Amino acid sequence: MNAPAPPPQTLDWRIRADLEGRIRSGEWRPGHRIPTEHELMVRYDCSRMTVSKAITALVRAGLVERRKKAGSFVARPRAQTAVVEIPDIPALIRARGESYRFQLLTRRLRMLDPNEPGESQLESDQKVLEVSGVHFAANAAFALERRVLNLAAVPEAQTLQFDVTPPGTWLLQHIPWTEARHRIVAINANAHAARSLGITRGTACLLVERHTSQMGDWITFARLVFPGDRYDLTASFGPESDGGQ
């Protein structure tokens, strides 16, 4: 999953790796004051900017805290932050080498309903498109999706059927840079989910709720139900934690 990250043999990278090794090995415990930027500049015979770049990377990785006047210190470890990838489902399935198919179940235009789950905190009197369907992997149901799109934000969606391309894929290509909040919780499949997914009622499932917005406007939210035995989220954290997405 993580790219091999070819170690760029740049000077700032070597300084960072050296300092990081001392921290991770325990030679420098949390709270330890690391040498000043001036001292490191002399030790590695380089300019202060290069030293600063290395330390900045460690700060971003959460290993070091800088305090003005006092110096830079090995940080106290925080919660174990993991990175979870929640990819576009068709891409995920095709990456596994399985065939993908989306089956539209329902599609209707309506007004926002404060009584519907997930819609209570939004202004009412907004026109939305509600779509539900099932994602199939190799002819086995993989996930059940119920999605609501804000037609004020994406009016073009009104003209689309979403009977082949699921709305999530279309949105990813159409509204590229969005922000989202996720909630992951375990539920027992209700009758509808069980029927749609071809599983026994009560089977443990992962429910992923996603609220997507852009520049402050809500775009869409989705409820995705994955049978517990067919999907799992994986996550990792550690030295590569700085690599961005």
Next chain:
Amino acid sequence: MNAPAPPPQTLDWRIRADLEGRIRSGEWRPGHRIPTEHELMVRYDCSRMTVSKAITALVRAGLVERRKKAGSFVARPRAQTAVVEIPDIPALIRARGESYRFQLLTRRLRMLDPNEPGESQLESDQKVLEVSGVHFAANAAFALERRVLNLAAVPEAQTLQFDVTPPGTWLLQHIPWTEARHRIVAINANAHAARSLGITRGTACLLVERHTSQMGDWITFARLVFPGDRYDLTASFGPESDGGQ
């Protein structure tokens, strides 16, 4: 959750924010070539390093790709990567303002057993300490934990009882900087989990598996079972995605 992130009114931050706004607003679509560093340097009347710093931040955030000779381009959005925090459980519960208690269920020294779940890929003939217990929040069971510690890596653990402080908390303080892999999956509570957690057998639960290592040596792995209705993982991604842990 996210700190308000006081917008530091530094020049590189303003450049970054300006470029990011053009990307997120859709003014610059994926594939669009952004101005060269020289052009930006003239436009913002600053040095090339400052421009480069701003662009580097966008690269880290996944919004921009640099190609030598060709220039810098708005990236194609990847999977929606979310960040999940899986904190130390006592800290999590106390942060909610509830009282915390750990109840030790079993504790035994044994050799690694390739037949046990999670232990198959490790060398056998290693002495381990296996601990299981329940985390209580306000006298309600919050999570069931089963943990195996590698005594070759943490021999001190052999002398500890873990009847008050759970092993995870001790490890976090004692072996500060570790790497981990997580797997999150939904399961139906089996009889043992149901009894330990005071829930009905079959209730959907989140199972979090965590394998922890340091500098290549495995330290511990843990299986944590959370009742689906008492715990949820939350995640977010978006403009703050660069903020480190």
Next chain:
DNA sequence: CAGTGGTCTAGACCACCAG
């Protein structure tokens, strides 16, 4: 082969704050 990004230098001025 010319222009791009990748990296680095040797300074500079500033705000901040612990001693």
Next chain:
DNA sequence: TGGTGGTCTAGACCACTGA
């Protein structure tokens, strides 16, 4: 108040690669 980190400058040389 002196030393720390925070930021920025005006250059420089290099590797790479697309036109």
